[in-house]
Amino acid sequence: MSQAPSDIDDLIDLMARLPGLGPRSARRAVLRLIQKRGKLMQPLAQAMQGVADTARECLQCGNIGSDDLCKICASEKRANGEICVVEDVADLWAMERAGVFGGRYHVLGGTLSALDAIGPEDLRIPALVRRVTEEGINEVILALNATVDGQTTAHYIADELAERCAVTSLAQGVPIGGELDYLDDGTITAALKARKGF
Amino acid sequence: MSQAPSDIDDLIDLMARLPGLGPRSARRAVLRLIQKRGKLMQPLAQAMQGVADTARECLQCGNIGSDDLCKICASEKRANGEICVVEDVADLWAMERAGVFGGRYHVLGGTLSALDAIGPEDLRIPALVRRVTEEGINEVILALNATVDGQTTAHYIADELAERCAVTSLAQGVPIGGELDYLDDGTITAALKARKGF
Ligand SMILES: [Zn+2]
Ligand SMILES: [Zn+2]
Numbered sequence: 001m002s003q004a005p006s007d008i009d010d011l012i013d014l015m016a017r018l019p020g021l022g023p024r025s026a027r028r029a030v031l032r033l034i035q036k037r038g039k040l041m042q043p044l045a046q047a048m049q050g051v052a053d054t055a056r057e058c059l060q061c062g063n064i065g066s067d068d069l070c071k072i073c074a075s076e077k078r079a080n081g082e083i084c085v086v087e088d089v090a091d092l093w094a095m096e097r098a099g100v101f102g103g104r105y106h107v108l109g110g111t112l113s114a115l116d117a118i119g120p121e122d123l124r125i126p127a128l129v130r131r132v133t134e135e136g137i138n139e140v141i142l143a144l145n146a147t148v149d150g151q152t153t154a155h156y157i158a159d160e161l162a163e164r165c166a167v168t169s170l171a172q173g174v175p176i177g178g179e180l181d182y183l184d185d186g187t188i189t190a191a192l193k194a195r196k197g198f
Numbered sequence: 199m200s201q202a203p204s205d206i207d208d209l210i211d212l213m214a215r216l217p218g219l220g221p222r223s224a225r226r227a228v229l230r231l232i233q234k235r236g237k238l239m240q241p242l243a244q245a246m247q248g249v250a251d252t253a254r255e256c257l258q259c260g261n262i263g264s265d266d267l268c269k270i271c272a273s274e275k276r277a278n279g280e281i282c283v284v285e286d287v288a289d290l291w292a293m294e295r296a297g298v299f300g301g302r303y304h305v306l307g308g309t310l311s312a313l314d315a316i317g318p319e320d321l322r323i324p325a326l327v328r329r330v331t332e333e334g335i336n337e338v339i340l341a342l343n344a345t346v347d348g349q350t351t352a353h354y355i356a357d358e359l360a361e362r363c364a365v366t367s368l369a370q371g372v373p374i375g376g377e378l379d380y381l382d383d384g385t386i387t388a389a390l391k392a393r394k395g396f
Contacts, residue, residue: 004262004291005253005262005263005264005269007245007248007249007252007264008249008253008262010245011242011245011246011248011249014238014241014242014245015242017238018227018230018231019223019226019227019230020218020219020223020226020227021218021219021227024379024380025217025218027288027291027379028217028218028288028379029216029217029218029219030249031262031286031287031288032216032217033216033246033249033250034249034253034262037250037253040212040215041246041249041250042247042250043212044209044212044213044246045243045244045246045247045250046247047205047208047209047212048209048231048239048242048243048246049240049243049244049247050205050209051205051206051209051228051231051232051239052231052235052239052240052243054205055203055206055232055235064202064203064206064229064232065203066203066205071203088229089229090225090226090229093202093225181222181225181226182222
């Protein structure tokens with residue numbers, strides 16, 4: 001409840017559901033938007049509608065794009081025999097910002113978790129195994145967060161792929177308990193270059 | 199740059215301009231939106247467009263509404279001879295959440311500031327003086343933030359209105375340097391009840 005008109009209240013409630021925004025910051029954000037109706041709110045509403053209409057998950061890797069295949073999967077240049085496995089799209093974007101990896105990706109959509117009852121079938125692990133065979137992959141690079149669940153997932157995937165291809169993981173530079181999306185490009189680059197066999 | 203498709207990048211750039219969101223949290227927010235296209239992104243885009251189309255400032259008090267006069271100014275019940283002066287609409291909402299003030303408001307749109315060269319004409323101070331006469335106001339309650347600029351503004355307004363009506367200010371409970379929108383309802387209620395003559 002903001003005591004605002006009901007349509008503004010509805011907008012505040014929706015904004016408050018975004019990560020990083022609570023009720024108070026949602027109110028502040030909506031007021032800023034209303035103050036900048038022409039220059040910010042109108043373009044933002046349109047951009048959001050546009051992305052809502054077109055964005056979808058890449059059928060091959062799980063990246064976000066506007067076609068069945070994302071730009072990376074659609075590019076022949078990226079077919080270098082390497083797949084980098086990440087937990088979510090934010091991590092894929094972090095890798096791409098570093099600009100040091102030339103292959104394609106595979107977005108798991110999470111990690112294995114006994115606590116949350118998330119098994120291999122709930123992630124894109126079976127699809128990863130298929131891709132390794134079908135695309136003739138030589139090396140799978142595990143770029144998972146240095147958390148317990150991330151590392152459990154890495155071990156599971158390494159076991160699954162052991163007979164099929166080389167499996168490496170980001171090594172140097174990823175701090176214990178750290179999350180990829182918080183790292184600077186240089187750290188990611190160093191970690192990729194120093195990757196080690198699993 | 200998120201390495202996302204360009205329309206998603208544009209959306210992230212716009213989101214990052216909201217208060218409380220930086221580039222990283224904007225990326226996270228947009229990913230969440232894309233994951234919840236149907237249940238969150240679509241409704242949010244529409245709610246935003248709707249508010250962008252209809253929201254406007256009340257011609258009388260500066261509150262946000264969807265008509266020339268906001269609901270409070272349009273309600274005869276709120277014509278009790280009292281005007282509560284606030285710096286911005288978020289503060290008005292905070293007062294309304296407390297539910298203890300029965301009169302109307304006047305939103306200044308900021309505070310006097312020598313540093314930022316904001317004078318009385320840049321705020322709604324002349325309009326406030328007119329309203330006091332035209333609406334037969336008995337008491338103006340200054341609910342300004344307990345900051346230096348807020349208190350400077352309060353003193354200026356108190357001087358301007360000295361011959362025209364009683365001027366009081368929120369007293370007990372507003373912490374030094376504190377901002378109204380951070381206070382709980384009880385504190386605001388106590389401060390209003392213990393208001394003192396200027
Ligand atoms: Zn893809
Ligand atoms: Zn009004």
